[in-house]
Amino acid sequence: MNQLNWGNPVEGWQLSISVDKDKFLLGEPIYVTMVTKNISNKDLRIPASSKWTTYWFHLRDEFSKVPLTRFGRRMEENRGEGSYAEPEIPPDDTIVLEMPVSRLFDLSLSGAYTLEVSRMVFRQGTSEEVPLVSNKISFEIVEE
Numbered sequence: 001m002n003q004l005n006w007g008n009p010v011e012g013w014q015l016s017i018s019v020d021k022d023k024f025l026l027g028e029p030i031y032v033t034m035v036t037k038n039i040s041n042k043d044l045r046i047p048a049s050s051k052w053t054t055y056w057f058h059l060r061d062e063f064s065k066v067p068l069t070r071f072g073r074r075m076e077e078n079r080g081e082g083s084y085a086e087p088e089i090p091p092d093d094t095i096v097l098e099m100p101v102s103r104l105f106d107l108s109l110s111g112a113y114t115l116e117v118s119r120m121v122f123r124q125g126t127s128e129e130v131p132l133v134s135n136k137i138s139f140e141i142v143e144e
Contacts, residue, residue, distance in 0.1 A: 004035060005135040012040030013121045015134040023140045026110050030102040030141075032057075034117055034134070036095040040124075045086045047120050047129060051097060052104075053079045058116045059105050066113065072104035086122075110141045 004016040016035045024030050034055060038044050048054050052075040059066040068076065089095065101107075101115065116136045120129040 005137075006037075007116075007132065007134040009039055010132045011121050011124050011130060012038060012042075012044050013046070013132050014039050015117065015119065015132050017115065017117045017134040017137055019115075019137060019139050022138070023142055026108070026141055026143050028102075028141075029100055030107065030139070031098050032101045032115065032117070032137075033096065033098045036089075036119065036132070038089045038091055038093050041091050043088045043090050044124070045088050045122055046095070047122065048085050048087060048095075049080075050075075050078070051099065054119055055097075055099070056118045057101060057104060058118070059101065060114050061109065061111050066105045066107070068104060069106055075104065107141060110143045112138060112140050114138050 004018065006014040006016045008014075014037050016037070018033050019030060020033075036046070107113070114136055115138075117134040118131050121132045122128065123130050
């Protein structure tokens with residue numbers, strides 16, 4: 001994991017996202033790997049809910065925001081509902097999650113895309129939540 005690109009540190013955390021290649025065939029599933037790392041020297045609590053609603057995905061094509069699929073819209077409607085936890089993560093430990101971004105967004109057009117992901121973390125020593133933003137990645141969807 002030492003070759004990952006990271007977003008800016010926030011309150012003892014960093015977030016990295018990656019995809020396994022730069023070009024995907026139209027219709028091919030696209031998975032994003034998200035790594036949230038405790039870069040502090042102490043155990044930190046982090047807010048977590050469903051894997052579908054803990055993270056916010058900011059996906060754009062060359063022209064605008066990419067629309068959600070029906071499933072993606074349903075997950076947005078469910079944000080804030082369901083289970084909630086505040087696990088404690090030790091220093092230098094990570095939370096790794098792989099998500100099918102192609103299930104959340106309509107990726108039915110070829111072209112260039114950029115993705116950035118965010119999630120909330122606690123301001124150290126409080127229950128106040130602040131955003132943690134990942135690095136930005138680019139990928140292309142081609143017709144063959």
